[in-house]
Amino acid sequence: MSIPLYPFAEPRSLPEPLRLVLLGATGSIGEQTLDLVRRFPDRLKLTAVAVNQRWEDLARLLGDLEPLVSVGDPAARDAAAGAGVFGDRLLPGADATALAAAAEGDVLVNGIVGAAGLAPTLAAAARGWRIALANKESLVVGGNLVSAAVIAGGAEMLPVDSEHSALAQCLRGRRREDLDRVVLTASGGPFRETPAHQLANVTLEEVLNHPTWDMGPKITVDSATLMNKGLEIIEAHHLFGLDYADIDVVVHPGSWVHSLVVLRDGALLAQLGMPDMRLPLLYAITGEQRWPLPGERLDLLEVGRLEFEAPDTERFPCLRLAREAGEKGGTAPITLNAANEVAVAALLDRRILYADLPGLVSSALDRLPAAPVADLQAALAADGEARRVTLELLTDHDGTPTLRGNL
Ligand SMILES: NC(=O)c1ccc[n+]([C@@H]2O[C@H](COP(=O)([O-])OP(=O)(O)OC[C@H]3O[C@@H](n4cnc5c(N)ncnc54)[C@H](OP(=O)(O)O)[C@@H]3O)[C@@H](O)[C@H]2O)c1
Structure with missing residues (x-):
């Protein structure tokens, strides 16, 4: 729905x-x-x-x-x-x-x-x-x-979210049946160019050093693992009523193109702007009016080139884990999210390494098969159970160097 x-x-x-x-x-x-x-x-x-x-x-x-x-x-x-x-x-x-x-x-x-x-x-x-x-x-x-x-x-x-706001701005006033697919852009995070073997050694300070956006700690970690983009795939599925197969992700390091929609005649529409959350915030608060917001404007000549590349789900498995959990539905996205919240807190506490995080989330998903969710109580119960299991995995993990086993 x-x-x-x-x-x-x-x-x-x-x-x-x-x-x-x-x-x-x-x-x-x-x-x-x-x-x-x-x-x-x-x-x-x-x-x-x-x-x-x-x-x-x-x-x-x-x-x-x-x-x-x-x-x-x-x-x-x-x-x-x-x-x-x-x-x-x-x-x-x-x-x-x-x-x-x-x-x-x-x-x-x-x-x-x-x-x-x-x-x-x-x-x-x-x-x-x-x-x-x-x-x-x-x-x-x-x-x-x-x-x-x-x-x-x-x-x-x-x-x-700037990506979904961009999609909304491109879709406004259109007919649902004219939409073919959407393309979420991702900055790629601080490790976009880091080779796989070096990811085991990255520090928390490097994880928190986002290249284009200044945000709270949890979403900054999620951006470094690309879990954030995975969560956004699930968000787009619910907001716009899209099949998962119709939600693409493309890495765009500049973060100027906030996302794109593809209409069924092949037209591709994008929204561009500076990375400044106040614009999508104001757009959402006002119900899509255009109040005059002071601030820096995007200068296309200064930008010069717009670059795009495919996301690498080998180096960033959280993107794949999130898409799969969304496709499974039921409690799977709840488990994914809860395990990720526990793992992010552990990373911020320096209890695990960046490279341990995907394995922890994947192990929690393996332990807890997806089941239907009838109401808020069921959702909260599944959330609690996933947190408990992930904390247990964390306790098992303490003292071992990495947790990458299940990927
Ligand atoms: N930051 C961005 O640019 C950005 C962009 C897109 C989407 N988002 C999304 O926006 C949300 C917030 O992100 P953020 O970066 O702003 O996070 P943040 O800087 O960590 O701030 C989180 C806020 O939530 C409050 N909070 C946490 N648990 C609460 C609870 N149980 N009851 C009441 N308040 C509670 C915190 O209060 P205390 O300070 O008292 O702990 C704090 O005010 C996230 O879902 C994120 O994914 C953020």
Whole structure:
């Protein structure tokens, strides 16, 4: 099932100022959303924000903005309440899902990282809001559930990922039947040119050194393994109702072409721009209007050449693992995502090496055969089980040099 309203129908027109609920306000997406709120003070009104732990950073980032505040982690929430910085704007006992169910809003930006973003997405869908979705894991873990909730709630969903935003911009106003396939572009990450035998020795610092985008740590690791592009394949499948066979990936090191669509007459349409997430963010928040956004413009003469190459799934097996998990469906993408989240955390903790990560995800997928997913409870149970199994694999792994066995 896909989300039928989008992008093959006009987004609804909402009165200004748009009331904005922002989840993940302390993150990379969150900070860029706050930048937009400050640039358009008469057109965007921030009504509520959610973070997990970093309430002190939130207080600094909000400055004179005064939304309702949710701090998800109970210990951090108690500390924030004790410090009194948010006064009675701090909601007692409310996590991001409760905030999405209770706050006033028109548009919700979901900038939470990981599967924790799914339940708030479903809550926003039930409110009938426009959802500007950065949290691609919502669709990876619960794509069918989200689609059903968006339809049942009369909500709208617009992607924030620059690739899917590009596809949406190229598809806007077109007929579904005119679309042949889509092409997601990938920067290739920091190891695009690194020979296979050297990947065993790369450092965490090199992993985190993304060539074109400045993002949070998890998506930066995902970009280095190309898992991010794999998750985006699954995201595109759910957003646009595409068969996996109709979603291609091409490496484009410059990150200027954000993605392309191929129509059935052979026309190939692309959206180009600087690597700046504020454009797709604003496009999703406003429902595809074109508010004037200051910033650097892409200079084609400076770019000179656009280069493309095929992705290498031998050196970057996560891309293949994600596509296969998406094709299998059911709990397979949930397992893929949960194992990846555990593995990324272990890599950031220096507990595993970059080269160990694909093997860990692949072993978790081998251990847990795909099963159907009926509802959110089933999705969360599968997520929990995959985390448990991956942590077990990690414990087995500690002390051994690599975990590359199953590829
Ligand atoms: N960054 C980008 O340019 C970019 C581009 C495209 C797509 N995305 C997607 O956008 C999402 C966010 O990425 P990011 O790079 O912005 O991540 P990030 O910088 O790591 O920020 C994550 C945010 O999520 C919050 N959070 C985590 N768990 C939460 C929970 N249970 N309840 C409430 N808040 C929670 C964090 O709060 P604390 O600070 O309190 O921990 C933080 O504000 C990811 O799905 C990513 O794939 C990001």
